[in-house]
Structures are given as structure tokens and as C-alpha cells.
Amino acid sequence: MHITNIAVLVSGRGSNLQAIIDNIENGTIPNASITVVLSDVGGIYALERAQNHGIDTFFVNPVQYEDKASYESEILRILEKYNIGLILLAGYMRVVGPMLLNPYRNKMLNIHPALLPSFPGLHSQKQAFDHGVKVSGCTVHFVDDSVDTGPIIIQKCIPVLEDDTEETLAARILEQEHKIFPEAVRLFVQGQLRIEGHKVRILE
Structure with a gap:
């Protein structure tokens, strides 16, 4: 095995x-x-x-x-x-x-606390909060030559609540990171990810 x-x-x-x-x-x-x-x-x-x-x-x-x-x-x-x-x-x-x-290459994954390609780089939760978006979330992607631009594997979307602060939004995003990052790792380890151009196909 x-x-x-x-x-x-x-x-x-x-x-x-x-x-x-x-x-x-x-x-x-x-x-x-x-x-x-x-x-x-x-x-x-x-x-x-x-x-x-x-x-x-x-x-x-x-x-x-x-x-x-x-x-x-x-x-x-x-x-x-x-x-x-x-x-x-x-x-x-x-x-x-x-x-x-x-x-x-194609063996390196990153977790990012925003729905890429929106809000790449640092302080992405603050960027999203300051822009007044109605939804935010997190992304697992393959790493490529630029910052947060690699092929996307999984994303999780969450609503931005009326009473959210930057801190509460970041905490709720983090909860979802803890779910989708392990799932992306599982898919990789089991050979279920195929990169086709800039897209990732999840195989059954």
C-alpha cells in the first residue's frame, strides 16, 4: 500500500x-x-x-x-x-x-481565506470585509508561479452577516478551512485530482 x-x-x-x-x-x-x-x-x-x-x-x-x-x-x-x-x-x-x-509543481497545495480570484495576497478577510461583499469563503488551490493564482480545487462559500466584524468573519471562514483543506488532501492522496489547463477535474 x-x-x-x-x-x-x-x-x-x-x-x-x-x-x-x-x-x-x-x-x-x-x-x-x-x-x-x-x-x-x-x-x-x-x-x-x-x-x-x-x-x-x-x-x-x-x-x-x-x-x-x-x-x-x-x-x-x-x-x-x-x-x-x-x-x-x-x-x-x-x-x-x-x-x-x-x-x-502540481504537488503543492495552499489554503487561502477568500474566494479566489477575489482578494488574493495578505489580509484577504479584511479586504473582503472592507469591500462590503455579501459572501466570502475560502479556497484550496495548487500553487503556481504567482500569488494565489493556481488551479482551484475546492471552494467553500459563507454569507457575510450584517453584524459580522472582521474578526467574526475570519473565524467563520477558518472553520470552513478546517473542512475543505483535509478534503482536498484526501482527493490528492487518492489520485482524484486532474489538472486540465487551469481547471481541476475531480475524478470519481
């Missing part, structure tokens, strides 16, 4: 990481294992979450490298030890460069 080894890149609390861990452990995501978690920020809760489940963790400090390519080369060096078949960006706050992307 083939097991897909997963690496997760994080920069913060790691709630999406925890959702993936939980879905692997309860069998919802079969034939998969998170073997390593890497962070560009030291001392964050996401690393503690991983360690609590016996997952190897690494803090790779970007300031110790002269440029992005050198930094990503170190990440690649670590990943090569784990025979990684899928990389997840779970609240990873850096734009992935070609050094890291090219070896894992």
Missing part, C-alpha cells in the same frame, strides 16, 4: 495543520502521513502541535540566508530526506519561489 509522505510549511498557530493531522489519524485521509513540518518562524504553536504528534519539525530562519534561493535550497535539502509526495502551505506567510516550487 502506497503511503503519501506530506510536508507542511507553517508560520503561525497551525490550526489547519491540526485539522490535517486529525483527519489522517481518524482515517478520513487514508494512506498518508505528515512526516515533517517546517517553519520560517521560531517558537510558534504549529511546531508544538506537530511535536505533540511525533512529527519531525524544523525552524529554517530566512534571515540566516543571503537570498530566497539559498533559503529554499535548505528547505529542499531537508525535504529530500523524507521522500515527500505532497507539500501543504498551511498559513505559510512567504511566497514560494521557483527553487522550491519547480521540484514539487
